[in-house]
Amino acid sequence: xxxxxxxxxxxxxxxxxxxxxxxxxxxxxxxxxxxxxxxxxxxxxxxxxxxxxxxxxxxxxxxxxxxxxxxxxxxxxxxxxxxxxxxxxxxxxxxxxxxxxxxxxxxxxxxxxxxxxxxxxxxxxxxx
Amino acid sequence: xxxxxxxxxxxxxxxxxxxxxxxxxxxxxxxxxxxxxxxxxxxxxxxxxxxxxxxxxxxxxxxxxxxxxxxxxxxxxxxxxxxxxxxxxxxxxxxxxxxxxxxxxxxxxxxxxxxxxxxxxxxxxxxxxxxxxxxxxxxxxxxxxxxx
Numbered sequence: 001x002x003x004x005x006x007x008x009x010x011x012x013x014x015x016x017x018x019x020x021x022x023x024x025x026x027x028x029x030x031x032x033x034x035x036x037x038x039x040x041x042x043x044x045x046x047x048x049x050x051x052x053x054x055x056x057x058x059x060x061x062x063x064x065x066x067x068x069x070x071x072x073x074x075x076x077x078x079x080x081x082x083x084x085x086x087x088x089x090x091x092x093x094x095x096x097x098x099x100x101x102x103x104x105x106x107x108x109x110x111x112x113x114x115x116x117x118x119x120x121x122x123x124x125x126x127x128x
Numbered sequence: 129x130x131x132x133x134x135x136x137x138x139x140x141x142x143x144x145x146x147x148x149x150x151x152x153x154x155x156x157x158x159x160x161x162x163x164x165x166x167x168x169x170x171x172x173x174x175x176x177x178x179x180x181x182x183x184x185x186x187x188x189x190x191x192x193x194x195x196x197x198x199x200x201x202x203x204x205x206x207x208x209x210x211x212x213x214x215x216x217x218x219x220x221x222x223x224x225x226x227x228x229x230x231x232x233x234x235x236x237x238x239x240x241x242x243x244x245x246x247x248x249x250x251x252x253x254x255x256x257x258x259x260x261x262x263x264x265x266x267x268x269x270x271x272x273x274x275x276x
Contacts, residue, residue: 029227029230036219057189080175083169087172115183119186123186
């Protein structure tokens, strides 16, 4: 059965972390496709003077836009840094360095998302 | 795993093992699967760099609007718009190829390698069409808006 083969594919095999990251990389990737598409349409087709500071701040009047941007930043950060991790692990680092890379990317990811949230809140605060 | 095509087995050890995936001769001899895999990684690295650059730009909007406006004026000049067009190409390729990989992972028993290659050519054609459309919009509408 097709569905059984698909379910089998998502069962963790030899590495719980690796399987989870593999799975979440695909979930975040599929999430990003519509989120980024909507982001680009809003900015490039639904806004007139799209890049100006005033127009950008105006978009933040709508709280849904802030929530939407938060989802986009979170999924992009996870997807990007997990992807970079995959490339770095291909350099066959020692176990110790692999742990360093994992923690380093996790910390960078948390800082990036917090940084993103601060930016969103500060810009939202500029709305008249 | 169906991602065999996307993550080819590389023999050797340590650094040479990892660096072997950027060897042009070896890779271009290995067919579309390897090229698709390399393009996916390179586009991913470019997009990660762009994500941080984008957040930096928005930081200026949050904390120093004058610098932000200056950056926007510079980056909407015709020369920089070429980078915008290239960025659209990188986004479309990475998105569509990623979607192709997910489809392959979900159904490798039902999608042959030959079909996956055809899908990759479709991705390339759609990317070129997307870049052409983006170039049209960027060089007609955006320049008009910013020089108005």
